[in-house]
Amino acid sequence: MDYTRDNMAGLLRSHDINPTHQRIEIAHALFSRQEHLSADQVMAIVNTRHSETSKATVYNTLKLFLEKGLVREVIVDPSKVFYDPNTSPHHHLYEVDSGKLSDIDAGHVQISGLPPLPEGMVTEGIDLIVRVRRNG
């Protein structure tokens, strides 16, 4: 099962998203690469040949994907949000200098000893980000 454009329609439907041409292109950009992309990067990829999708649609669509749980948001860089097609629980390694962002498998990572949450609060997610830089 690979991430062809044709398969994107089903993926979108399975997340209760009406598959339009633009949405398929944006999903394809994210899922065929399996990379963390900013809105800007998505915009550039989707419009490589000629301009096909507006900025408003890129932002609207990424927000929709997020709401529907198709992608995840990763906040590591103060200047832009990254969108992550990998929604299974995992962590991130961020290279501060290059801006390169990669996944850390949740497999063996264990976080223990967190204090109880304040009354009436529920966890939405736990983000673990390892910030690294080139040694020198």
Added chain:
Amino acid sequence: MDYTRDNMAGLLRSHDINPTHQRIEIAHALFSRQEHLSADQVMAIVNTRHSETSKATVYNTLKLFLEKGLVREVIVDPSKVFYDPNTSPHHHLYEVDSGKLSDIDAGHVQISGLPPLPEGMVTEGIDLIVRVRRNG
């Protein structure tokens, strides 16, 4: 030892920062409150009585404090950076709805099983953010 303006000068000097009037005011805003503040909030605090410090100076000064290790940056909200006068290792609890950011003591929290870093990389920091929302 409390965070009076007079004590700020020594704190700045001990971090190799030339204590100017503006820098003392900005340090005082952060350290007397011991809260996470955005540049915008610092700006507002410092200029409550009448305008005393420019936007450029607030941004320059916060960046200087960061470089000198006097404060820490917390990236949790895609729309603004928070500055943290607490530089000892600790984690964060972020209330997504209200935007409220609070500290989690590093005391009993343990993170284990992280994979080895890529060759030639060195850890700059590990950020653990617990995102919570009001139950309902």
Added chain:
DNA sequence: TCCGGATATTAGACAAAGTCCAGATCCGTG
């Protein structure tokens, strides 16, 4: 097929955070 409403897309104006620069100001030293 044609119609009408709902849904989706668009250009471009707008907002907010942050950066940059050239000129002014401050301040310690001679």
Added chain:
DNA sequence: CACGGATCTGGACTTTGTCTAATATCCGGA
């Protein structure tokens, strides 16, 4: 006082993201 380096400043500028009103597309029923 004069000089020079460090600091500060207003305001233009950039980037990321939001909003809106107009248009386009889709789709079920007559």
